Amino acid sequence: MAQTRPKQSIWQNIGAELRKNWGLYLLVAVPVVYLIIFKYWPMYGVQIAFREYKPTRTIWGSPWVGLKYIRKFIEYRKFWDLIRNTFLISFYSLLTFPLPIVLALLLNYMPSQRYKKTVQLISYAPHFISTVVMVGILLQFLDTRSGLINVIITALGGKAINFMAKPQYFRFIYVASGVWQGVGYSSIIYIAALSGVSPELHEAAIVDGADIVKRIWHIDLPSILPTVAILLIMNAGSMLSVGYEKIYLMQNSLNNAVSEVISTYTYKQGIAASNPQYSYGAAIGLFISLVNVVLLLIVNRITGKLSGSSLF
Numbered sequence: 352m353a354q355t356r357p358k359q360s361i362w363q364n365i366g367a368e369l370r371k372n373w374g375l376y377l378l379v380a381v382p383v384v385y386l387i388i389f390k391y392w393p394m395y396g397v398q399i400a401f402r403e404y405k406p407t408r409t410i411w412g413s414p415w416v417g418l419k420y421i422r423k424f425i426e427y428r429k430f431w432d433l434i435r436n437t438f439l440i441s442f443y444s445l446l447t448f449p450l451p452i453v454l455a456l457l458l459n460y461m462p463s464q465r466y467k468k469t470v471q472l473i474s475y476a477p478h479f480i481s482t483v484v485m486v487g488i489l490l491q492f493l494d495t496r497s498g499l500i501n502v503i504i505t506a507l508g509g510k511a512i513n514f515m516a517k518p519q520y521f522r523f524i525y526v527a528s529g530v531w532q533g534v535g536y537s538s539i540i541y542i543a544a545l546s547g548v549s550p551e552l553h554e555a556a557i558v559d560g561a562d563i564v565k566r567i568w569h570i571d572l573p574s575i576l577p578t579v580a581i582l583l584i585m586n587a588g589s590m591l592s593v594g595y596e597k598i599y600l601m602q603n604s605l606n607n608a609v610s611e612v613i614s615t616y617t618y619k620q621g622i623a624a625s626n627p628q629y630s631y632g633a634a635i636g637l638f639i640s641l642v643n644v645v646l647l648l649i650v651n652r653i654t655g656k657l658s659g660s661s662l663f
Contacts, residue, residue: 400634413630420634429611434591437612440598441590443526448586450534452579455541456567474535486600489528490515516605525601540582544575580660588647591639613639 369376395410400420402413424430454474461467477485492499493514501511514520552570561569595614602610613635621632647662655661 397633397637399630400637402630404630404633406629416630420628420631421638423631424635424638432608433611433613433616436609437591437593437614440522440525440593440612443522444529445586445590447526447530447534448583450530451537452541452575454534455538455545456571458538458542459545459571460563460567471535474538476535477532478536480532482596483600485528485532486597489524489601493524515601515603518606518609521601521606521609525598529597540578541575544578545571548574576658577660580654580658581662584647584651584654584662587650588643590646591642 399410399413401415401417402410403416404410404413427433458467458470461470480488491497493501495501495511495513500514505511512520514524548571553566556566556570591613593612593614595612595618598610598612599615599618602615617632617635620628621635651661651663
């Protein structure tokens with residue numbers, strides 16, 4: 352009579368699995384530890400938004416004030432101005448979303464590999480310039496007396512323009528400089544997606560007489576549509592999370608009416624003020640995060656119905 356093997360406990364099974372694939376688990380452990388330390392553990396501090404926090408006290412030692420600071424932000428007299436400025440800058444930036452796709456398609460059909468690599472290098476390079484340096488370059492180009500743009504304008508018989516003092520130019524300058532700095536780097540993921548398109552599809556289309564435009568429309572775009580949909584959802588989910596560094600460096604008293612956004616206001620009130628309001632800054636950040644989650648869910652649902660691709 353054959354002997355039956357003793358049934359292993361769940362811990363023995365886990366131990367055997369860890370011994371067998373320890374390398375893979377070690378590889379996964381690094382990003383998991385990173386997420387726990389830098390993403391999940393800081394959530395402990397979210398309660399600052401609901402407390403009268405002072406650095407001299409511990410978080411638990413600070414008195415509970417509930418929704419006081421969230422109400423304070425909503426009742427702030429320039430609340431809707433901040434929302435409008437933030438939304439418009441994000442919306443104009445979102446309108447440039449197709450540009451990396453166009454660049455990726457152009458590079459994908461470029462016959463000369465040497466020329467293609469040169470264009471990629473030139474378009475990727477601005478991404479690695481720091482925000483401070485990039486804004487410095489921008490201000491030099493737009494300088495009223497010695498800036499290249501105004502030199503050209505005056506050479507053509509026009510009058511020099513103080514671009515940074517004109518509120519109507521601020522959003523365009525912000526978005527255009529963002530395109531220059533990020534369009535090349537953002538195209539990488541689309542180039543990778545296009546490299547996965549089956550060559551047989553293109554060969555069959557060429558045999559059927561399809562030109563490049565038809566191949567792009569009927570082969571390339573449908574193939575990368577899931578990637579486009581996911582990135583669009585992620586971008587739309589951060590509509591009110593405009594980074595403060597670049598805008599703060601471009602701000603001045605003359606363009607403040609259109610350049611003051613939620614992130615710069617939070618920085619000024621929560622950190623840079625002579626009497627920093629940490630709880631107020633945390634409450635604003637929490638409020639914006641909740642709004643972004645709602646936007647993410649809405650765009651995710653709409654995109655899922657229209658394209659069939661969604662985050663969840």
